[in-house]
Amino acid sequence: MSLISSFNRFLGLDAADKGVGHWWAQRLTAVALVPLGLWVVFAFASLGDFSYKLVVIFIQAPMNSALLILTLLMLSYHSKLGVQVVIEDYVHDTILKSIILISASFVHVVVVVVGVFSVLKISLGTPG
Amino acid sequence: MDKVERPLSPHLQVYRPQITMVLSILHRGTGLALSLGALVLACWLMVVAIGEAAYSDARVLLSSSLLKVCYIGWCCCFFYHLANGVRHLVWDLGIGLERVQYQVSGWLVILFTFAASACYALVVII
Numbered sequence: 001m002s003l004i005s006s007f008n009r010f011l012g013l014d015a016a017d018k019g020v021g022h023w024w025a026q027r028l029t030a031v032a033l034v035p036l037g038l039w040v041v042f043a044f045a046s047l048g049d050f051s052y053k054l055v056v057i058f059i060q061a062p063m064n065s066a067l068l069i070l071t072l073l074m075l076s077y078h079s080k081l082g083v084q085v086v087i088e089d090y091v092h093d094t095i096l097k098s099i100i101l102i103s104a105s106f107v108h109v110v111v112v113v114v115g116v117f118s119v120l121k122i123s124l125g126t127p128g
Numbered sequence: 129m130d131k132v133e134r135p136l137s138p139h140l141q142v143y144r145p146q147i148t149m150v151l152s153i154l155h156r157g158t159g160l161a162l163s164l165g166a167l168v169l170a171c172w173l174m175v176v177a178i179g180e181a182a183y184s185d186a187r188v189l190l191s192s193s194l195l196k197v198c199y200i201g202w203c204c205c206f207f208y209h210l211a212n213g214v215r216h217l218v219w220d221l222g223i224g225l226e227r228v229q230y231q232v233s234g235w236l237v238i239l240f241t242f243a244a245s246a247c248y249a250l251v252v253i254i
C-alpha cells in the first residue's frame with residue numbers, strides 16, 4: 001500500500017526512488033548542455049548586430065535548427081529540475097509550494113513549446 | 129494543526145564564508161538567472177517567428193541598456209554555471225573530493241569564469 005496521496009504523487013512529491021530519476025535526468029541534461037550551451041553562446045557571438053535577415057538565415061540552417069531544438073529541450077528540462085529543487089528547499093508551506101511548483105512546470109512547458117514551435121516555423125515556413 | 133515556532137539553530141549567519149558554500153550558493157543563483165534567460169530566449173525566437181515588423185519593434189526592447197546589462201550577466205552566469213557544473217559532474221564520479229582538490233577546483237572555476245567572460249566580451253565587441 002502506498003502512503004502517498006495521489007495528489008502528491010501527481011506533483012512528483014513521492015518516494016525516494018523518483019529522486020534517482022531526477023538525479024540522472026539532471027546529470028544527463030547537464031552533460032548534453034555542455035556542448036549545446038557553448039554552441040549557443042558562440043553562435044550568438046557570430047550574429048553581429050542581430051539584424052532580422054542574419055537571425056533568420058542562421059535559424060533556418062538545418063543544423064542550427066536541429067541544435068536549437070535540442071538545446072531548448074535539454075535546457076528547459078534541466079531548468080525545470082533545478083528550479084523544482086530550489087522551490088522544494090525554500091518554500092515550506094505545502095499549498096504555496098504546490099502552486100509554485102505547478103506554475104514553474106507550466107512556464108517550462110510554455111518555454112519549450114513556444115521555442116521549438118518558433119524554430120520550426122522559422123526554418124520550415126515563411127515568417128512574416 | 130498549529131505550527132509551533134520553535135527556535136532554530138543558527139544557520140548561514142554564523143559561518144565565515146567558505147569557498148565551497150559561496151560557490152554552491154552561486155551555482156543556484158546563476159542557475160535561476162539562466163532559467164530566466166531561457167524564458168527570454170523563447171520570447172526572442174517567438175518574435176523572430178512572428179515576423180520582421182514584430183522583430184524590429186522588439187529590438188527596441190531587446191537592445192535596451194537594461195537588457196544589455198542582463199546579456200553580460202547571463203554570459204558570466206553561463207560560464208560560471210558551466211565550469212562549476214563540470215566540477216559537480218567530476219565529483220559525481222567520485223573524483224576531486226579531497227579538501228585541497230575542491231578548494232583548488234573552486235578557485236579554477238572562479239578564474240575560468242572571469243577569463244572566459246572577459247574573452248567573450250572582447251570577441252563580441254571586436
